[in-house]
Amino acid sequence: MATLTKADVLHVAKLAKLDIGEGEIKKYTEQLSSIVDYFSELGEVDTKNIEPTSQTTGLENVFRQDEVKEENCLSQDAATSGTGKLYNGYFKVKAILTERTDK
């Protein structure tokens, strides 16, 4: 049986930027293990020389002119209207760099 360990779940949560609590870790370890175990049935399908499908449209290379159309653009005010965390019209984000300590 394919199983996920607590470490797998923590790793995946970290990759997905999700904070999960102790109770959730146990729950998700069990639930994800049983779901992934169900997938093992795919092992019996012969997929030798089969191309993978990522989309079903049959379309290729849909082009358009690289032009800016005013009517298709949001104003800066409109584009930033979803947040209260603005500084001089820019989105405020958490610092990702820290001050050097080796100077």
Add this chain to the structure above:
Amino acid sequence: MDTLLTIKETREGLIAKKFSAVELVDEYLGRINKNTELNAFLTISDEVAYSEAKEIDKLLETNIERDQYPLLGSVVAHKDLFLTKGVRTTAASKVLESFVPEYSATVVERDKKAGAIMIGKTNCDAWAHGASGENSDFGPTLNPWNKEYVPGGSSSGSAVSVAAGLSLIATGTDTGGSVRQPANFCGVVGLKPTYGAVSRYGVVAMASSLDSIGCFGHTVSDVETIFNITKGEDGFDSTVKNVETQKPKDRLKIGIPKEYFSEGIDREVEKSVMEAVKVFRSNGIEIVDVTLPNTKYAISVYYIVQPAEVSSNLGRYDGIRYGNGRNAFGAEAKRRIMLGTFVLSAGYYDAYYLKAQKVRSKMIGDFDEAFKKVDALIAPVSPTGAFKLGEKASDPLKMYLADIYTASANLVGIPGLAIPSGFNSLGLPLGFQLMGPRFSEDTLFALGKMYQEVTDYKPKLAII
């Protein structure tokens, strides 16, 4: 006012001045307010509705080109995944609890331009993740035929809105059955169009290679009208292709895929589908058996491909540009994000994601073979009728298996039309679905209309 059940009755009543568009809005809002217990709506856009209704009443005073407004006065409810400019859009998630979009989805614009009146935004499983409506962060929607049962999902509120007469028509999204299954559980018609027939622009993305933008109505003919208004290129979704309306063949052949009547199917469901088969046969449609051998793998393939795409699409919700942060995701969204991240992660990609994509190709091959022999397929929508609230809520895998008869159409990219056919011994709706080759909607509509005509189908509301 008599209860209106079709687009045609609504148009004709308005034109004959039996009622005004404002009176229509009064009527629907009254019904919504009387049935808040169903929890079908997350936002009621009464101001927008009255302003659109007044526009229509003004139009009716003039010599308007009525053909320009095929949805004249049709009151529409939009699933809360469709962006509506100036009207809160939550995807039924706390992440977007107070998000107000700056533009509307293509489908919302096209419905409005055709004369539809937007009454509100409907509840659904958060991010469209679910088959029961119970995953909404704002509480479950109840089945209007029996409030102890689920209405199906994820487009739960939209199906309930139409079934209970809270709106005439509604929009929905179908990524693995999310229009067809709630339509089936609520006794209304639901269409999942061909992938690429209707623009996804302005609809919160779930799984981008599977998302289809569908609709609900009481009759096949109404759903056809809505489809013809909403389909076609808009310049914003490059998967959309314009396809001319095609006249169905004179002699049609329907296939019965035996894999859709396997172990686990409810007897009453099976019987009702076979009764629909009889109706078609007695109307000159040739019925043949076909086989789709890889059907049994649909759930595995779907629950690898879909969460993988979900994990990618939900990556954008970081609480910086709009909405709340990632801690606001509910349990099911977190589960799918983690499952999708897992199947895409180093060391597992080949075994799960790539393998699923290959089996997906084999499933497409199965359907291509079947459509060499037949023009459409008939099948159940779900193995059972509506199930009880809470029955599957604690076991995600059990809930996922509810998609067994619907997920294939999304993986293969073909259209599916869910049609009601009566009620089971519990008084809950029964029905069937027709599936056809890509862009064969017109054939499905022709067959669906034939069924409703010869059975003299009279839509009725779940709540009088």
